[in-house]
Amino acid sequence: MPIIATRDEIIEAADRAARAIPPLWPLASGVAVNPFLGQTREPLATASARLRRVAGIALTMPRSWYAERLRSGEIEDSDLAGAFDAAPDALRPKTIAALKEAARADTQARHPAPTVADLARGIAATDWPGIVNERIGHWASGYFDRGQALWSAPHARSAYASWRAYAIHDLTPEVAGLAGFAQRVWEAPATAEVALVECVARLGLSGRALEAYFHRLLMGLGGWSQLARQRVWQAELEGGSDACVTDLLAIRIAWEAALLDRYRSVEISWQAAAAAYAEPVEATADDGVDAILQEAAERAAQRRLQALFETQPSIPSAPGRPALQMVFCIDVRSEVFRRALERLDPRIRTSGFAGFFGVGVGHRRFASDVVEARLPVLLRPAVETVSDASTPTLAEADRSARIAARAKRAWGRFRLAAISSFAFVEATGPIYAAKLLRDGLGLGPRRVRVDPAPRTTTALDLDARIATAASVLTAMSLTRDFARIVLLAGHGATVVNNPHASALHCGACGGYPGDVNARLLASLLNDRDVRVGLAARGIDVPDDTLFLGALHDTTTDDVTLFAADHPSAAHAGDLANARRWLQQAGERAR
Numbered sequence: 001m002p003i004i005a006t007r008d009e010i011i012e013a014a015d016r017a018a019r020a021i022p023p024l025w026p027l028a029s030g031v032a033v034n035p036f037l038g039q040t041r042e043p044l045a046t047a048s049a050r051l052r053r054v055a056g057i058a059l060t061m062p063r064s065w066y067a068e069r070l071r072s073g074e075i076e077d078s079d080l081a082g083a084f085d086a087a088p089d090a091l092r093p094k095t096i097a098a099l100k101e102a103a104r105a106d107t108q109a110r111h112p113a114p115t116v117a118d119l120a121r122g123i124a125a126t127d128w129p130g131i132v133n134e135r136i137g138h139w140a141s142g143y144f145d146r147g148q149a150l151w152s153a154p155h156a157r158s159a160y161a162s163w164r165a166y167a168i169h170d171l172t173p174e175v176a177g178l179a180g181f182a183q184r185v186w187e188a189p190a191t192a193e194v195a196l197v198e199c200v201a202r203l204g205l206s207g208r209a210l211e212a213y214f215h216r217l218l219m220g221l222g223g224w225s226q227l228a229r230q231r232v233w234q235a236e237l238e239g240g241s242d243a244c245v246t247d248l249l250a251i252r253i254a255w256e257a258a259l260l261d262r263y264r265s266v267e268i269s270w271q272a273a274a275a276a277y278a279e280p281v282e283a284t285a286d287d288g289v290d291a292i293l294q295e296a297a298e299r300a301a302q303r304r305l306q307a308l309f310e311t312q313p314s315i316p317s318a319p320g321r322p323a324l325q326m327v328f329c330i331d332v333r334s335e336v337f338r339r340a341l342e343r344l345d346p347r348i349r350t351s352g353f354a355g356f357f358g359v360g361v362g363h364r365r366f367a368s369d370v371v372e373a374r375l376p377v378l379l380r381p382a383v384e385t386v387s388d389a390s391t392p393t394l395a396e397a398d399r400s401a402r403i404a405a406r407a408k409r410a411w412g413r414f415r416l417a418a419i420s421s422f423a424f425v426e427a428t429g430p431i432y433a434a435k436l437l438r439d440g441l442g443l444g445p446r447r448v449r450v451d452p453a454p455r456t457t458t459a460l461d462l463d464a465r466i467a468t469a470a471s472v473l474t475a476m477s478l479t480r481d482f483a484r485i486v487l488l489a490g491h492g493a494t495v496v497n498n499p500h501a502s503a504l505h506c507g508a509c510g511g512y513p514g515d516v517n518a519r520l521l522a523s524l525l526n527d528r529d530v531r532v533g534l535a536a537r538g539i540d541v542p543d544d545t546l547f548l549g550a551l552h553d554t555t556t557d558d559v560t561l562f563a564a565d566h567p568s569a570a571h572a573g574d575l576a577n578a579r580r581w582l583q584q585a586g587e588r589a590r
Contacts, residue, residue, distance in 0.1 A: 024226030091288025329355030367401030466533030490514020519549030
């Protein structure tokens with residue numbers, strides 16, 4: 001009999017398993033995340049062994065993919081030899097010839113270690129893993145809702161408490177054959193930690209088996225465990241904590257204990273599985289081969305890129321002061337436009353920089369009370385800003401926009417409600433035919449929303465503003481030879497009815513357009529006191545240099561200049577040239 005884990009071991013193992021899960025940001029600020037973030041401290045071969053056991057997935061391409069590139073010469077012998085020499089002795093074949101032979105052999109199919117639900121499915125005509133995931137997902141879709149659903153679930157209680165309130169009324173498990181499950185949930189401990197400890201005891205898990213088993217359960221829940229992990233990440237970023245992943249783990253393991261009680265004939269098979277979870281993670285010879293082949297493929301890609309950079313001719317620049325400088329976000333969607341602009345005139349110079357332009361802000365848009373974190377999601381906003389509504393005209397526009405937004409929300413709820421939607425479609429559906437046609441063909445408005453100029457509400461002293469300006473300009477390599485017009489171009493997209501809208505905007509701005517950050521930096525760099533401070537640091541910005549924010553719409557390749565933020569009659573001719581160049585570049589890019 002295994003030695004049952006202690007409470008502290010269980011909680012610590014749950015925390016380690018939670019941190020092995022990559023966080024997933026909601027669609028409101030959708031950003032790319034390394035799916036193997038939890039394994040970044042492990043060698044590739046070891047991480048492959050771990051994820052094969054807990055999820056049945058591979059971290060590398062199929063062997064046939066590497067074999068084809070070896071045959072075609074895309075991966076050269078030098079790439080393979082370099083990867084072979086860099087690999088640990090214990091994980092590489094005896095010779096490179098043996099490595100090539102292994103690349104031509106197929107590997108065995110990968111299967112994760114079984115859960116109790118998997119074992120129960122093997123002896124019953126019921127897809128218990130599917131049912132468990134479906135019922136947890138049904139509850140989670142309401143619990144994690146943040147305003148999308150018309151009928152939202154309460155969020156005041158913990159995830160575990162919310163699930164218990166839901167599960168005691170859910171009869172689906174009973175119908176599927178898990179008799180008494182609702183009663184079992186009713187009698188379960190009130191806290192997730194106690195429930196987790198009790199279920200571990202019922203499953204007979206040793207301390208060594210916990211982390212791998214917990215990781216297996218969380219991986220089986222897919223996006224829900226990742227979303228819970230993001231809540232933990234965000235809470236810790238703000239100096240707090242969140243038990244959402246532990247709650248989700250307690251929910252999932254409650255099903256395991258219930259299924260083990262229901263299907264006692266799987267006890268022996270489960271004991272063998274629990275013993276397998278307790279085994280240390282060790283890379284196999286196949287894992288070593290896959291890691292070496294992947295390293296060789298990456299070396300080949302690096303070699304090709306290096307050759308490309310060495311042979312690609314650069315666009316010639318005219319000597320002397322540039323006529324226009326423009327800084328874009330380092331985003332592939334801006335690269336085509338950027339290169340088209342450079343080719344129009346040798347006096348035009350462009351560069352790339354992170355799209356939030358070093359200005360991480362929590363911004364409240366015009367006619368909104370929602371604070372948007374316009375910076376990389378791994379960081380915390382240091383400054384709060386709002387769209388200007390300080391004049392009577394802007395204040396009245398703000399009020400009118402709020403009223404219109406409330407009316408639009410009320411109308412939308414009426415159209416989508418469970419009962420009124422039927423009457424709405426029958427009575428007014430044909431009226432929307434023209435709108436559907438217009439939107440479908442892209443004939444409607446094609447511009448990213450533009451608000452009044454942003455302003456800071458967080459007080460920053462002059463030294464802090466000078467330090468920020470100097471740091472950003474130095475990072476941009478923009479410390480001399482300034483043009484009369486310097487455009488700082490964030491990017492966004494014209495989006496209609498797309499749940500993935502944030503992914504089409506700027507990732508460096510947290511999934512929002514980059515106009516606010518660009519305009520704020522332009523205001524900072526146009527500040528005369530800041531320029532005096534920059535000169536003291538060796539960055540001399542000419543008096544006739546004007547910084548302006550801009551927004552590149554990557555859907556239409558139109559560029560909006562926020563010239564009204566800093567009106568200057570002396571730069572009228574320069575702005576006319578800039579607009580002409582931007583229009584021509586947009587036509588070429590399209």
